[in-house]
Amino acid sequence: MPGSDPKPTVVLGLLGTTLDTGKGPKRWERWRPTVSLCQHEDFIVDRLELIHDRRANSLAEQVIEDIASVSPETKVVQHTMAMRDPWDFDEVFAKLHDFARAYPFDTDREDYLVHITTGTHVVQICNFLLTESGYFPARLIQTSPPRRAKDGPGLRSIIDLDLSKYDQLASRFQREHDDAVASLKDGIETRNAKFNRLIERVEHVAVRTSDPILLTGPTGAGKSKLAGRIFELRRHRRLVEGSLVVVNCATLRGDSAMSTLFGHKKGAFTGAASDRPGLLRQADGGLLFLDEIGELGLDEQAMLLRAIEEQRFMPLGADSDVQSAFQLIAGTNRDLRECVRDGTFREDLLARINLWSFELPALRDRVEDIEPNVDFELDRFTRERGHMVRFNSEAREDFLAFATEPSSLWSGNFRDLNAALTRMATLAPGGRITREVVEEEQRRLEHAWACAESNDFPNLSGVMRREQVSEIDLFDRIQLDAVIGVCRECGSLSEAGRTLFAASRSKRSSTNDSDRIRKYLARFGLSWSDLR
Numbered sequence: 001m002p003g004s005d006p007k008p009t010v011v012l013g014l015l016g017t018t019l020d021t022g023k024g025p026k027r028w029e030r031w032r033p034t035v036s037l038c039q040h041e042d043f044i045v046d047r048l049e050l051i052h053d054r055r056a057n058s059l060a061e062q063v064i065e066d067i068a069s070v071s072p073e074t075k076v077v078q079h080t081m082a083m084r085d086p087w088d089f090d091e092v093f094a095k096l097h098d099f100a101r102a103y104p105f106d107t108d109r110e111d112y113l114v115h116i117t118t119g120t121h122v123v124q125i126c127n128f129l130l131t132e133s134g135y136f137p138a139r140l141i142q143t144s145p146p147r148r149a150k151d152g153p154g155l156r157s158i159i160d161l162d163l164s165k166y167d168q169l170a171s172r173f174q175r176e177h178d179d180a181v182a183s184l185k186d187g188i189e190t191r192n193a194k195f196n197r198l199i200e201r202v203e204h205v206a207v208r209t210s211d212p213i214l215l216t217g218p219t220g221a222g223k224s225k226l227a228g229r230i231f232e233l234r235r236h237r238r239l240v241e242g243s244l245v246v247v248n249c250a251t252l253r254g255d256s257a258m259s260t261l262f263g264h265k266k267g268a269f270t271g272a273a274s275d276r277p278g279l280l281r282q283a284d285g286g287l288l289f290l291d292e293i294g295e296l297g298l299d300e301q302a303m304l305l306r307a308i309e310e311q312r313f314m315p316l317g318a319d320s321d322v323q324s325a326f327q328l329i330a331g332t333n334r335d336l337r338e339c340v341r342d343g344t345f346r347e348d349l350l351a352r353i354n355l356w357s358f359e360l361p362a363l364r365d366r367v368e369d370i371e372p373n374v375d376f377e378l379d380r381f382t383r384e385r386g387h388m389v390r391f392n393s394e395a396r397e398d399f400l401a402f403a404t405e406p407s408s409l410w411s412g413n414f415r416d417l418n419a420a421l422t423r424m425a426t427l428a429p430g431g432r433i434t435r436e437v438v439e440e441e442q443r444r445l446e447h448a449w450a451c452a453e454s455n456d457f458p459n460l461s462g463v464m465r466r467e468q469v470s471e472i473d474l475f476d477r478i479q480l481d482a483v484i485g486v487c488r489e490c491g492s493l494s495e496a497g498r499t500l501f502a503a504s505r506s507k508r509s510s511t512n513d514s515d516r517i518r519k520y521l522a523r524f525g526l527s528w529s530d531l532r
Helices: 025-029 054-070 089-102 121-132 167-184 193-206 223-236 255-262 298-310 336-342 347-353 367-385 393-404 414-427 435-456 466-470 474-489 493-500 513-522
Strands: 009-014 047-052 075-080 111-115 139-144 155-159 213-216 244-248 287-291 327-332 356-359
Touching (some): 054 075, 089 121, 167 193, 193 213, 193 223, 193 356, 213 223, 223 287, 336 347, 474 493
Parallel strands (some): 009 047, 047 075, 111 139, 213 327, 213 356
């Protein structure tokens, strides 16, 4: 409030057993930080909480006497603190932490400063940490000697650790964060809110821990690309020194899987003509990306678990184990929990790699991101091929309308989209993608998706068009496909009814199952004759 008295200034500081010493009249020719702190005419210390060891009692009394002569306004309160080793971080931090918790701070009535000029470097670091974390509800004050003794008590500077008050620093941190997020997204301005939140969390984790990361999601959702961007981000922050090693576990089969991952010694098996370090050794100091980790055999999973937990493993044919410190990123399109229930994936390995798990959405769950990805891929095509390719306006509208409609499956996700754009850009006459090019690509994609659907729902695709199938919920598709399959194997509606409702027939008074099937098919615009 205007006119109210300022709050008293309280300084907490340790007595400097080296810097604060001095005897006789010549001690005034020395710069003594604790005394000099109280000599500033424009800065009044109302109370000094002076911490010192019992062995420094005589020095403390001398310093208190000198402070009284230069600053009678300053009240000095002594606190003895026994430290066996002021360079022992654990001991120093514990002592200062106990002091901070016991001290009766009253921030409504007093302003607090922590003097960090005196004490060992360990003491200074602990004071900084305790202040930054709020145990000392204070700002830091640092003092330094004048260039010449006659120039007064020297310099002082107050450091406020509330970085929100420093717009320049705060904006710099925000820029670094934004750049990291943009890097993880490959520079694409994505619009899907859920995906953007996921990438924000990935960035937060990637720069703060080297624990394993599990990336899940359908094939083509971008797991491999994101793993590579995580590596680039960590390398940019100097968090890794080694290289990125990428392994597609689906390509590892039989005895060669062990050798490929963990290496072998010469003569370990027939054909082992020389030593092989293995990919885990190559990843030492870097990042190992195991794509499709669910394809690994149980023996390989057991060895991998030990390599993650102990950073050691035994190559085939070796007498001693080897070391490799790597960060693991695993990728899979499988439900690993289901694999655990099936006995094809180790529960303990899943628990170890599932600490940080991120599920990448399918492309059809990110339709708002199709347009920025289209622009990104065309720009990349231009850079790689050396000539510009663009849509004309009508063709662009046609392709985006087709790409974002619910019936567009994008079963291969971004791989499908990237391949489609590459084909259209390659076929574009004069570097312009026309409506004719878009129509040709649309037909090709629809045919490919229809073939894929016929494999997933062979009975259903035989009696309905793809557009009709796409309008049916997955739950109903699965059931309807099975019903059509049974009906095709039966000679009549009655036979189909007896087959489909055999379990419940004896429990019902009415068994007009033919009518039930007829009404069920009619819900989807189908009749018995359509199935024949």
